[in-house]
Amino acid sequence: MVVVETVLVLLVAIAGLALLARKLELPYPILLVLGGLAFALVPGLPEVKLDPELVFLFFLPPLLYPAALFTSWRDFRANLRPITLLAFGLVLFTTLLVGWLAHWLTGMPLAAGFVLGSIVSPSDAVAATAITERLHVPRRIVTVLDGESLVNDATALVALRFAIAAVATGSFSLLHAGGEFVLAGGGGILFGLGIGWLAVQVQSRLDDPPVQTTLSLLTPFAAYLPADRLGLSGVLAVVSAGMYIGWRAPEIVSARTRLHVGPFWETLVFLLNGLVFILIGLQLPEVMDRLAGQSRLVLLGDAVVVCGAVIVARILWVFPATYLPRVLFPHIRRKDPYPNWRSVAIVAWTGMRGVVSLAAALALPLTLPNGSPFPGRDLILFLTFSVILATLVLQGLSLPPLIRWLGVGHDHVHENEERHARLQANHAALTRLNELAGTAEPAAVERLRGEYEDRIRQLQVCQAEPDDRPAHLHTDAYQNLLAEALVIERRAIIQLRNERVINDHVLRRIQKDLDYAEGRLLREPD
Numbered sequence: 043m044v045v046v047e048t049v050l051v052l053l054v055a056i057a058g059l060a061l062l063a064r065k066l067e068l069p070y071p072i073l074l075v076l077g078g079l080a081f082a083l084v085p086g087l088p089e090v091k092l093d094p095e096l097v098f099l100f101f102l103p104p105l106l107y108p109a110a111l112f113t114s115w116r117d118f119r120a121n122l123r124p125i126t127l128l129a130f131g132l133v134l135f136t137t138l139l140v141g142w143l144a145h146w147l148t149g150m151p152l153a154a155g156f157v158l159g160s161i162v163s164p165s166d167a168v169a170a171t172a173i174t175e176r177l178h179v180p181r182r183i184v185t186v187l188d189g190e191s192l193v194n195d196a197t198a199l200v201a202l203r204f205a206i207a208a209v210a211t212g213s214f215s216l217l218h219a220g221g222e223f224v225l226a227g228g229g230g231i232l233f234g235l236g237i238g239w240l241a242v243q244v245q246s247r248l249d250d251p252p253v254q255t256t257l258s259l260l261t262p263f264a265a266y267l268p269a270d271r272l273g274l275s276g277v278l279a280v281v282s283a284g285m286y287i288g289w290r291a292p293e294i295v296s297a298r299t300r301l302h303v304g305p306f307w308e309t310l311v312f313l314l315n316g317l318v319f320i321l322i323g324l325q326l327p328e329v330m331d332r333l334a335g336q337s338r339l340v341l342l343g344d345a346v347v348v349c350g351a352v353i354v355a356r357i358l359w360v361f362p363a364t365y366l367p368r369v370l371f372p373h374i375r376r377k378d379p380y381p382n383w384r385s386v387a388i389v390a391w392t393g394m395r396g397v398v399s400l401a402a403a404l405a406l407p408l409t410l411p412n413g414s415p416f417p418g419r420d421l422i423l424f425l426t427f428s429v430i431l432a433t434l435v436l437q438g439l440s441l442p443p444l445i446r447w448l449g450v451g452h453d454h455v456h457e458n459e460e461r462h463a464r465l466q467a468n469h470a471a472l473t474r475l476n477e478l479a480g481t482a483e484p485a486a487v488e489r490l491r492g493e494y495e496d497r498i499r500q501l502q503v504c505q506a507e508p509d510d511r512p513a514h515l516h517t518d519a520y521q522n523l524l525a526e527a528l529v530i531e532r533r534a535i536i537q538l539r540n541e542r543v544i545n546d547h548v549l550r551r552i553q554k555d556l557d558y559a560e561g562r563l564l565r566e567p568d
Contacts, residue, residue: 048088055081056316071319071396072438075431078323090324094405097318097397099267102195103280105314107262108307110192110284111291117185118285123374124186127363128389129193136163136355137201143351144425148344150418153208158422160205161403162352162429164198165191166396178452179445183385187392195398196277200226202402209417210410230275234282237265241287246294251302254295258303259310261287318397322430325400329427332420344421345428352429353393353437360390384448391444394437395430403427461501468497528560 059077063070082090118125140159145152165187204219241261248254262280269279295303333341364386368375403426406419472494479487500520532553539549 048090052090052317052320053313056313056320059320060312060316069438071315071394072434074316074319075323075434078320079326079431080323081320082324082326089327090321091328092321092325092400092404094401097401098270098276098405099263101314101318101397102277102401103262103266104259104310105318106192106195106277106280107265107284108311109188110281111288111307113188113192113285113288114185115285115289117181118189121182121186121189123367123378124364125189125193128186128190128360130197131363132190132356132359133160133163133194133197134201135359136352137198137205139355140348140351141205144348144418147347148418148421150421151209153205153212154416154418154422156205157202157209157406158348158418158425160198160201161399161422161426162348162395163201164194164395164398165393166398179388179450180385180453181455182453183388183450186389192281193278196227196230196275196281197223198398199277199402200275206406226273226275227278229272230269230278231282233269233272233274234265234279234284235286237261237279238283238286238290241283242290242294245287245291249296249299251296251299254299255302255306258307322397322400322427325404325427329424333424341421341424345425345432348425349429349432352395352433356393357390361386364389382450384450387448388441388445388450391437392441394433396434399426399430461504465498465501468494468501472498525560528556532556 055077056074059073060070063073066073137156137159140162141152141156144150144155144158148155150158200223204222238261241257241264244257245254248257261283265279265283266276270276291300361383364381368378368380403423406422407416408419409415472491475487475491475494535544535549535552535556538544539546
């Protein structure tokens with residue numbers, strides 16, 4: 043009962059803090075972490091410990107999967123080079139830099155320093171998505187950041203495995219580690235694609251939203267758990283399965299299933315995100331208890347240096363990795379010209395860490411195979427927590443002002459593509475109606491033709507308006523009138539229910555149609 047009550051209290055706190063974050067116009071992961079810190083300092087509250095196995099087996103797969111599922115494969119492939127340089131090159135660069143610095147600064151063994159470096163090297167997929175989704179920046183920036191955070195966990199966790207082995211054995215083979223890395227990564231991708239193919243075969247033969255939603259929930263676990271047990275990258279298995287299914291889903295999933303699956307994942311991801319970030323904040327007592335007796339001033343100094351190194355490492359990597367390939371290879375420069383330095387600066391500054399780093403630190407073994415304590419384990423845990431807190435709060439809070447100061451704005455690529463696609467789809471439907479005019483009922487054809495012609499006129503008007511306007515189907519004047527009409531319709535059916543003219547079942551059926559209409563009206567553009 044204590045566990046159940048604690049979870050319920052945390053869920054209430056998540057809802058309240060998320061609402062407060064929306065009012066303050068802050069990314070909610072930041073406020074949740076700070077809220078968790080505040081709760082951890084309240085005397086008398088039950089201690090909440092974050093089980094690393096729970097994170098890797100319960101939280102990570104369902105958080106990575108929808109992020110991959112709704113990723114644009116076209117955009118991901120188009121930005122594969124910068125994503126790869128960040129997800130692989132930057133992770134290894136950060137691991138080495140932080141590892142050497144921690145060894146020099148704290149005196150921990152070099153291999154233990156690399157353990158710390160690999161733990162704090164990956165940016166967090168949840169934090170990146172939650173913070174960038176509300177920022178009006180060019181879509182390519184969001185694609186690169188989201189793509190990086192989807193893949194870099196795999197690089198960091200494989201590097202961590204070899205760093206721990208180096209601590210335990212005192213030896214390290216770069217050739218062996220490289221081969222194992224290729225095997226784990228490539229095998230994870232192939233396994234995930236196999237699970238994705240199997241899921242597509244099953245989903246394409248069903249038209250049962252509750253069952254298909256359940257299968258969608260189970261898919262990331264089906265990809266992650268076996269891959270992890272086989273020594274492959276479970277992260278890449280989930281990501282590759284999600285991206286494959288996301289590409290095929292529009293062809294195989296029915297409309298009513300999509301209407302169920304979308305809200306389900308949206309709610310689940312919000313709850314899991316909330317629990318993840320508030321649990322990060324609640325780990326403060328455990329982190330500090332492990333370092334009782336050590337100088338707080340020295341610990342603070344070490345934390346400042348390591349946090350600074352993590353942030354600076356990203357800046358040092360991003361700018362050369364962006365411009366140097368274009369300088370050295372003219373074909374890259376011709377295909378993809380030099381980007382604006384302001385956009386590069388945003389990518390360089392957006393490197394929040396999250397739950398994967400903390401779970402990896404908590405999962406470190408207490409002792410080595412010979413029975414001796416794992417060197418620097420408590421300090422690694424403290425420094426990891428410090429990096430997560432510093433990057434989330436410092437970089438997360440400073441990112442919106444930085445974007446405004448740099449003058450980087452939305453490029454409206456999605457809005458323009460959406461208007462074009464809507465026009466093409468409506469023209470195609472109108473063409474088909476004209477082809478059927480001789481065989482179908484004339485009144486029905488004329489009615490539908492009038493509707494499509496009206497849509498096309500509305501879209502053409504919207505297309506002629508400024509680019510900073512959202513890509514709605516209708517003009518503002520039309521939408522305002524339609525919104526007012528929907529309000530009147532809803533009042534009318536509620537009054538009929540209250541007067542006992544219709545029952546609640548009829549009310550809900552009509553209200554559902556009105557809700558769909560209002561949902562289309564109020565849809566926020568990506």
